[in-house]
Amino acid sequence: MSTSVIDQARHQALGDLPRRTARRFPDKVAVVDGDTRITFAELDAMVARTAAALHEKGMTKGDRLALLAHNCWQFPVLSFATARLGVVLVPVNFMLGAEEIAYILDHSEASVFVVEDALVETALAAMQASAGTVHTTAALCIHESTPESAASVDWDDAQSWFDHDGSPPDVIVEDDDPVRLMYTSGTESRPKGAMLSSRSLMWQYVSCVADGGMDADDVEVHSLPLYHCAQLDCFLGPDVYLGATSIILPAPDPATLLRTIETERVTKLFAPPTVWIALLRCPDFDTRDLSSLRKGYYGASAMPVEVLHELRERLPEVRLWNFYGQTEMAPLATILGPEEQLSHAGSAGRASLNVETLVVDDQDEPVPSGTVGEIVHRSPHATLGYYKDEAKTAEAFRNGWFHSGDLGVLDESGHLSVVDRKKDMIKTGGENVASREVEETIYQLEGVAEVAVFGVDHPRWIEAVVAVVVPKPGASLEPDEVIAHARKHLAGYKTPKHVVVADALPKNPSGKILKRELRSQHAGVAVAADE
Numbered sequence: 001m002s003t004s005v006i007d008q009a010r011h012q013a014l015g016d017l018p019r020r021t022a023r024r025f026p027d028k029v030a031v032v033d034g035d036t037r038i039t040f041a042e043l044d045a046m047v048a049r050t051a052a053a054l055h056e057k058g059m060t061k062g063d064r065l066a067l068l069a070h071n072c073w074q075f076p077v078l079s080f081a082t083a084r085l086g087v088v089l090v091p092v093n094f095m096l097g098a099e100e101i102a103y104i105l106d107h108s109e110a111s112v113f114v115v116e117d118a119l120v121e122t123a124l125a126a127m128q129a130s131a132g133t134v135h136t137t138a139a140l141c142i143h144e145s146t147p148e149s150a151a152s153v154d155w156d157d158a159q160s161w162f163d164h165d166g167s168p169p170d171v172i173v174e175d176d177d178p179v180r181l182m183y184t185s186g187t188e189s190r191p192k193g194a195m196l197s198s199r200s201l202m203w204q205y206v207s208c209v210a211d212g213g214m215d216a217d218d219v220e221v222h223s224l225p226l227y228h229c230a231q232l233d234c235f236l237g238p239d240v241y242l243g244a245t246s247i248i249l250p251a252p253d254p255a256t257l258l259r260t261i262e263t264e265r266v267t268k269l270f271a272p273p274t275v276w277i278a279l280l281r282c283p284d285f286d287t288r289d290l291s292s293l294r295k296g297y298y299g300a301s302a303m304p305v306e307v308l309h310e311l312r313e314r315l316p317e318v319r320l321w322n323f324y325g326q327t328e329m330a331p332l333a334t335i336l337g338p339e340e341q342l343s344h345a346g347s348a349g350r351a352s353l354n355v356e357t358l359v360v361d362d363q364d365e366p367v368p369s370g371t372v373g374e375i376v377h378r379s380p381h382a383t384l385g386y387y388k389d390e391a392k393t394a395e396a397f398r399n400g401w402f403h404s405g406d407l408g409v410l411d412e413s414g415h416l417s418v419v420d421r422k423k424d425m426i427k428t429g430g431e432n433v434a435s436r437e438v439e440e441t442i443y444q445l446e447g448v449a450e451v452a453v454f455g456v457d458h459p460r461w462i463e464a465v466v467a468v469v470v471p472k473p474g475a476s477l478e479p480d481e482v483i484a485h486a487r488k489h490l491a492g493y494k495t496p497k498h499v500v501v502a503d504a505l506p507k508n509p510s511g512k513i514l515k516r517e518l519r520s521q522h523a524g525v526a527v528a529a530d531e
Contacts, residue, residue: 004172007172008172011173013083013175013179013198014083014173014198014202014237015081015083015085015086015173015179015198017080017237017241018030018044018080018240019044019047021241021243022044024040025243027040027041028245029245030042030043030240030243031043031248032245032248032264033071033073033248036073038073040243043076043077043080043240046081046162047077047080047081048081048168049161049162049164049165049166050077050081050161051081051082051084051168052166052167052168053161054081054082054112054161054168055085055168055169056166057112060085060086061085061177062087062088062177062178063111063112064087064088064089064108064110064112064181065082065089065090065111066090066092066105066110066112066134067114067227068094068114068115068119068123069094069114069115069119070094070116070225071222071249071250071251072116073248074140075226075232075248078114083173083179083198084168085169085171087179088108088178088179089180089181090108090110090183091180091182091228092104092183093183093227093228094116094119095508098129100191101122101123101126102126102127102129102130103191105127105133105134106130106133107193108181108193108387110134111135111136112136112137112138113127113134113136113137114158115137116142117139117143118142118143120155123137127153137154137155138155138156138157139156140159141158141159173198175198175199176197176198178196178384179197179198180196180201181194182196184326192387193386193387193388194328194385194387195384195387196229196384197384199380200380200381201233201237201330203330203354203380204234204329204330204331204381205237205241206353207335207381208238208332208352209242210353211321211335211337212234212238212297212321212335213319213338214242214268214295216243216244217244218239219265219292220235220245220246220247220266220268220270221249221257221260221261222235222236222246222248222249222270223249223251223253223257223275224252224271224275224509224510226248228509229327229331230270230299230323230331233330234297234299234332235270235297244268247264247266251509252271252278254275254278254281254284255284257269257271257279258279258284258288259284261288261290261292262289262292265292266293267292267293267294268294268296268297269293269295269296270323271297271298271511272298272299272301272511272512273298273300273302273304273307273511274300274450274507274512274513276296276303276311277450280310281472285314291317294318294319295318295321296320297320297321297322297323298321298322299324300510300511300512301436301513302322302346302347302418303322303341304439304440305342305345305346305440305443305444306444309342312341319338320338320341321336321337321338322336322347322348324349326405327383328396328402329355329377329379329381329382329402329404330383332352332355333348333355333375333377333381334349334351334355334357334416335350336415346436347411347416348417348418349416350414351377351414351416354381355379356377356378357375357410357416358375358376358377358401358410359372359373359375359408359409360373360376360401362374364398364399369410369412370409370410371409372407372419373407374405375404375407376402376403376404377401377402377404378400378402382402405421405423406418406421407425418436419437420436424454424515426454426455426465427455427462428455428458428461428462428463428464428465428493429461429462429493433465433493435454435455435515438453438467438486438494439451439452439453441485441486441489442467442482444485445477445482446475447472447475447476447477448469448470448471448475448477448482449470449471449472449473449475450505450513451467451470452505452513452515452518453466453467453496454515454518454519455519456524456525457523458497461497465496466497466498466499466500466518466525467498467500468500468501468502468505468518469482469500469501469502470501470503470505477501478501480499482496482499482501483495483496483499498525506518
């Protein structure tokens with residue numbers, strides 16, 4: 001018997017999931033997007049037709065397809081269709097400018113570029129600025145508003161791919177064949193392309209399902225960007241794997257989220273702390289029927305303890321999980337479960353099912369419990385490396401561990417607390433200040449809705465601690481009041497030297513606070529105050 005026949009029988013890759021779930025739940029609703037409802041049988045058929053169309057366009061295993069779009073039902077179709085062919089999907093952040101997108105197109109060497117109609121003008125500018133590897137472009141007609149400028153390029157209608165009459169070839173996608181290229185921003189000026197394989201994603205799905213309490217009865221709303229691996233691979237992918245129902249929203253608008261939870265009887269929601277806080281502050285929170293909601297997940301940053309208490313009080317039936325990780329881990333690394341939310345508040349939990357986590361010193365030696373060091377992981381979740389960047393790959397994987405770039409502490413029970421990103425640790429007067437510790441303290445002050453703490457250059461102290469605070473609706477805060485509160489609970493060197501009261505904090509579409517923007521906006525505050 002030939003090896004290829006055995007390989008076919010034993011095949012288990014990302015692109016197989018819609019077909020296998022469709023065999024179990026053919027008539028169950030898989031995806032809801034506005035008025036569009038797609039069963040698992042329909043999803044699998046659409047994935048197969050799209051894969052066949054891409055194959056007829058000349059796409060083969062290892063080619064790259066870039067996707068620039070807001071959340072929509074077409075996103076999972078293209079994600080699984082490319083995986084079925086062994087084509088590498090390159091999701092592109094829709095917040096990027098034309099030159100940034102051009103860099104990703106050129107670096108990834110994408111040959112096909114699929115673009116939402118509302119983003120066509122940005123895509124055209126990106127292609128004009130790129131070196132020109134793209135040979136096929138397709139428009140997703142979501143808004144039916146493709147601009148006239150699109151006529152300068154011969155656009156395929158992506159709907160014709162979804163309706164295509166044909167079957168894809170059988171492609172053996174090996175465990176370590178890349179199927180995803182996720183561009184992650186770092187401290188460098190250019191993003192790095194993290195290569196994820198079927199093995200990375202599939203084992204990560206298993207970890208999410210087993211440790212995250214997920215099952216086929218879930219009805220989940222997906223409102224955070226699908227170009228980001230958290231929403232796409234911690235939640236949407238496992239939902240398809242299990243046979244759960246996914247409700248897709250274009251953005252995490254609080255009023256829309258609350259209405260959707262009520263009307264669709266949503267049982268499961270992922271959102272970063274900033275979005276959970278926005279939901280709690282939304283006027284509709286107490287008027288909507290949220291009784292169906294049973295599971296809540298957060299990530300991107302620790303949940304402030306005061307917010308945990310408020311969630312427990314106002315959503316007593318909702319069990320919470322904290323997912324910690326990063327793009328290079330596909331992205332899950334550790335989980336804090338529902339029973340430990342308050343007893344280990346602020347913790348990132350323990351290593352998830354298929355992950356081994358340590359905290360090490362600069363020589364990569366494990367440090368004693370209670371000692372700050374760099375968080376490192378071993379896991380099949382981990383990236384294959386950075387595309388076309390052997391030096392960065394070698395640096396990240398030195399001594400056989402993936403180095404996260406995060407600083408953390410393990411306690412004696414193995415619970416991990418993330419102290420800060422190495423780049424976010426504030427060095428002031430020879431002392432290290434963890435911004436999260438200061439933020440947690442300020443959150444305890446009545447009237448504080450959100451806070452971000454960071455360091456800015458200071459002529460004497462090297463860096464000064466600065467806090468930008470957003471008051472709750474109707475509340476009034478004065479900088480001196482915030483400083484006095486912090487001084488009461490923190491050492492003097494940890495107390496903010498400067499406090500700015502603002503209407504809002506800058507965030508990316510995933511809800512993560514953009515501290516780089518805050519540092520830039522307030523770069524001169526320490527010097528100005530000392531003049």
